[in-house]
Amino acid sequence: MNIQKAAVVGAGVMGASIAAHISNAGIPVYLLDIVPKAAGNRNIIAETAIQKLLKAEPAPFMHKNNARLVTPGNIEDHLHWLADVDWVIEAVIEDLQIKKSLYQKLEGICRKDCLISSNTSTLPLKLLVQDMPENFKQRFMITHFFNPPRYMRLLELISGPQSRPELVSAIRSFADIHLGKNCVDCKDTPGFIGNRIGIYWLQCGLLEAIDLGLTVEQADAVMSAPFGIPKTGIFGLLDLVGLDLIPHILDSMRSALPPQDAFHQINRLPELVRKMIADGYTGRKGKGGFYRLNEINGKRVKESINLQTGEYSRSERPGPEAVKAIKKAGLEAFLSSADTSAIYAWRVLSKTLAYTAGLVPEISDDIIAIDASLRDGYNWKYGPFELLDQLGVGWFVDKLQAENRDVPPLLAEKRPLYKVSSGKLAFIDLSGAYHPVQRAEGLLLLSDIKLQGPAVLENPSASLWDIGDGVACLEFHSKMNTLDMDSMTLIRQSIAKVSSEFSALVIHNEGENFSAGANLGLLIQAIHSSDWPAVEQLVIQGQQTYKALKYAPFPVVGAPSGLALGGGCEILLHSDAIQAHAELYMGLVEVGVGLIPAWGGCKEYLRRWLELTKRPRGPMPPVVKAFETISLAKVSKSAAEAKELLFLADSDGITMNKNRLLADAKAKALSLSENYAAPEQPCVYPMPGKTAGILLSMGIKAFRLLGKATAYDVEVSEKLAYVLSGGDSDITSPLTEDDMLALEREAFMSLVKQSGTLARLEHMLETGKPLRN
Template sequence: MTRRISKVAVIGSGIMGSGIACHFANIGVEVLLLDIPPRELSDAEKAKGLSLEHKTVRNRIVNTNLANALKSKPSPIYHPQFASRIKTGNLEDDLKKIADVDWIIEVVVERLDIKQKVFEQIEQFRKPGTLITSNTSGIPIKFMNDGRSEDFKQHFAVTHFFNPPRYLKLFEVVPGPQCKKEVTEFLLSYGEKFLGKTSVLAKDTPAFIGNRIGIFGIQSLFHQVKELGLTIEEVDKLTGPVIGRPKSATFRTVDVVGLDTLVHVANGLYENCPNDEAHELFKLPDFIKTMMDNKWLGSKTGQGFYKKEGKEILALDLNTLEYRPQKKASFSTLELTKTIDSVIDRFPVLVNGSDRAGAFYRKNFAAMFAYVQNRIPEISDELYRIDDAMKAGFGWENGPFEIWDAIGIRKGIELMKAEGHSPAPWIEEMLNSGNTSFYSVQDGATYYYDVTAKKQLKKPGQDAFIILDNIRKSNEVWKNTDAVVQDLGDGILNIEFRSKMNTLGGGVIQALNKAVDLAEKDFQGLVVGNQGANFSVGANIGMIFMMAVEQEYDELNFAIKMFQDTMMRMRYSSIPVIAAPHGMTLGGGCELSMHADKVVAAAETYIGLVEFGVGVIPGGGGSKEMTLRASDTFRKNDVELNVLQEYFLTIGMAKVATSAYEAFDFGILQKGKDVVVINRERQIAEAKKHALLMAEAGYTMPIKRTDVKVLGKQALGMFLVGTDSMEAGKYISEHDKKIANKLAYVMAGGDLSEPSFVSEQYLLDLEREAFLSLCTERKTLERIQHMLKTGKPLRN
């Protein structure tokens, strides 16, 4: 039976329920969001003379919760218009509507009695065969199944989303004891393919996989922090980006999530895992109990491990339990990793550190390795599921078994023994059989050690993915220090940036030209894609700054022209070029995407032309391209000035789309041409498919454009009057006005006396001249310098 999901019902509209509803709306599914009707009128409703029977009153809870979710930052929804896909109602009047849905998701309060009551009501209207899942993270399925029909049990599972559902990728699927195998397989597949998640099959054990390991890690740190004499700032320094974890690290993350949430899960583990060897670790340290008593729960109460007073952020001293100014944390061991770009390569250095940081890592990783080895087969039969869960649910770049591999399995055992832990029998058995790693790469695929089979097996589900890490060496066609060109197979090449933050400097520009040359000579198409944290943060502004400060204007002009020529080389090549942006795609990264034949963007793409922030205009073809796109948008009887102004404001206001879908509104992505992929893991494979499709359909090199309509003095005058007014109203500074006027000159096509048709090269020359002139301005150099130092724009 082919199962399709066109409509879901979400029961419960709290933070999680509304977030789940929004994410289904994100992928085009119609959503029915239900909650209880209120039991009493609000003051506003009383003032209006409304009764409890009034429809707006009966839907007040669900409508308020959804409205609050849609206003939250970051947004739970890809585009404001997608919210129209969600219809609201209440459980007394509208529950009968669930008869029309394909999937019912229960997200009510974590109390068994309430869940059982909701399930009983659902059974009155649910049609047989409809999927029914719960978002619980702590109630055993056997209790939720109690009293339910056979059909209910056969289609019932836990589908545990992590909060916020749009952004955190973990989707734990826990089938009930009677759940049909095909239902479990469908949920896992749907999570990956449609929801863009990392689907992880989990067992019905307390806190499943992600929270079991994640809460152990945090509780372990709670107990270690005082033992090792570390401050909370030091722990956050040691457990943040240096080891591939989020910037919020440990204590800031707890503040954001809420200490009460963490304590609830930890208490549940303490009560429900009496045989866990780390059982006592789930007991709360005294300082946590005090914080709970004081209601120091984090962001929701204004203070937790950190507290903001005015503009200053204070840190909690765990010895005195008083707040004090933050202290800068520094360790000599961390200094040794500064030249190691790849996080996975830092771990051997970190555990060999001779300072307190080294001691911390040895103790911390020993505890983690000892714990995860003993969770097999308790919480998972396969070790890769534990790694997948930690990466997708907690934002770890590498899972615990991957870290153990990086350090070396025997070295990991040495660390464990030093802390009084023993290796699990299956670990010793694995080593004795000649397997010296948990993972290996064979023929471009990832293999993992399977404890039951006692050998390396291919990790399932890879056929839909292309993992660049796995093919980089074996399929390498060409490389320099900043980029690698790989053969994706079927006649398609990929160019992967490897520069710091994937900036577009001379090495990347050289590689792009080489990739096009290679593709035109021996291949069918080219993908520009990588699997780093971000596609590209733009041009190397450090290089631009040095050239401008040294007044090497000829060299700077050459560098800008080389960038422009490379963008045009991509556009006017004899093979299709597909860009695959994701994450931050700013400045030059955005310009590159706009010059591809097609963009296959990840849904989570934050793309925009942000050059105004460093005192220049887009100089790699972005200003030209927005002018061209405005020209292509002109229709008969249009007020062409208004159309052009929209494109001008996209650059002038440095607009950054908060999702790929929003980028269509800005004209950065083009409807009917560019596409969006929900699951980023599938992006390179999808981009390859589109390159192949275009090549096999008979791709022809485009003819260079000489028909771009520019409006000349008519547009220039309007823009100059506008910037004068903005400066007079103190909305922009004098230098902002200067930058905007330079952009106005380019997008008007200069001071032509009447509307004219010009070539792309004409506009590129105007753009480059404007960019260079701005690089001679002291205030522009101040902006670039400030960005390089702080990572933030300067208004001067």
């Protein structure tokens, strides 16, 4: 069964966002909702939902054109449309009778091989199909998306005893490959996996912070980065979810969970939260929540609530030094200390991890599904059992026993929950036996490769791995995968190694970001000491290394995900091909720190525009297009947008599921390796020269007069214009690649000595934001 057309019934925030993400897969989707009373436009709810999606941030659509694939309608007039769809997702309000009434209508309209699913997170499947015809039970399941659907990778699948395996398998395959989801099979239990644990964790975090007298900032600082949890922590996440949902969730858990469940011990709503909800402080969608933005003397100020008094004051979060201190001390030492924050962290984590361990096999037969649910549903870096292994199961159990607390059977033997056996990752079950982790077909992870043996080459910033079939993988692994001299050394060594021992190279890593660009800290050090030869050498090394990669005697395929900025973008522009994860944020952003791309980024990006326009229109339009993108530091908001900006070519591939990226890139590399020939040298640039420079300069000054550019923006942009127009050359004297590199180097070295550039560099390093000086 192939999913070629879908429908979502229910155009609320979740339903509409699910429809948007299905359109991201290139699939047409109907979006239906009720007809409001006295409505002139009977499709107003669905149409309004689509318009909101187009304005929302973060964007639900990977490209605004995807909205054309979403057809709005209403249940009264257009339910018959669903006769030709392959998958119908019900996303109406959490009311059993309303849902079942809809199902009865769908039963008579949808094809017999159309799968119908619910996005419910609170109602069990057995109640949803109760008293429904046998054929309906066979093609029904729960597909629980997490919000926002485009970005949260978890999809919980709950099927019943009568569900047809081939339909369930079709949805799992489609969601995996086309929607980029990590599909986790869940048992039909309250909250399934992600929310059963996640809600317990949030409720523990809320109550313990109040009991211990912590501020919301203290609680969020400790219950985040130190344990691989997003910086929202407890209270930031509650604000995001919406405080008004908490009473409904607690009521649902109260009625659905068995009496002996430990959730009942923490199932209470603090009076403070009741008052906040009553006063409209329901989180980000209301007037604020535990945090709010207030205007004081014309400036927006972030404030937080006092958990004891309910009064707001300026938010003061502990600095990064506090988090660094925890990491330096080690998690065990920190959790054993008498500090109030440590006591808080231990109470929340110990309850959550013990509760989770006690839910095996009630909610899942294996720990892998549970870990995946918290990683991909709540953005934890480590799942609960991976975190237990980091803490040490024996240490954790001993601490529980010292406090006379029950130890879950899964942890009783104090054995590691994961171990490496014969080069493969294995997980433990309740009997104490270990089983190899099974990967889906067509999935290749660098983390698995690393278990099989040492790297082919490595240094502190990068490594080269053998990923089989004659393909090597170059991995960056510095902080934010920034690039430095060690990175360049490893790239050059890899070129030599791959030339003699492999047939192709993939550039990929499993970090949150492909690369944030050059290491600015090293650059600032050299500037402070006025070590200009060192700075110029860094530029030369980058240019020569990337050029050598471009002309290597084997195909190079970049496989980026997340941020690919500055030097990270430049190395991709020098690759033969790119296989990108759909969530790719790629751009040449050097102007934000007062510089221009100088590792060949200007020449390679300009080359793309020159090749696209294919004269006789001449080089001027490509120069203007390249200048516009680089001078405005444009960054793609998806791989689809990266194609529009020409950071990706039409022939470059896009992978929706990040876990499949390396396998897809390897396949592309192997395909290119057949009869591969390196690009011809030299590449010639017919540049307009001074004429283009004058025109661009006029545009820059006009922007300045309109207040759209700062004084230093003008200075940086003038240097960029000089490079992209070909310097002092003219159309009759084409430039070589080396000529273009020389122009980049000249402009870079001129800017790096300016105080305005130093100010921008230091501001970026301190705040992570560009300075407009």
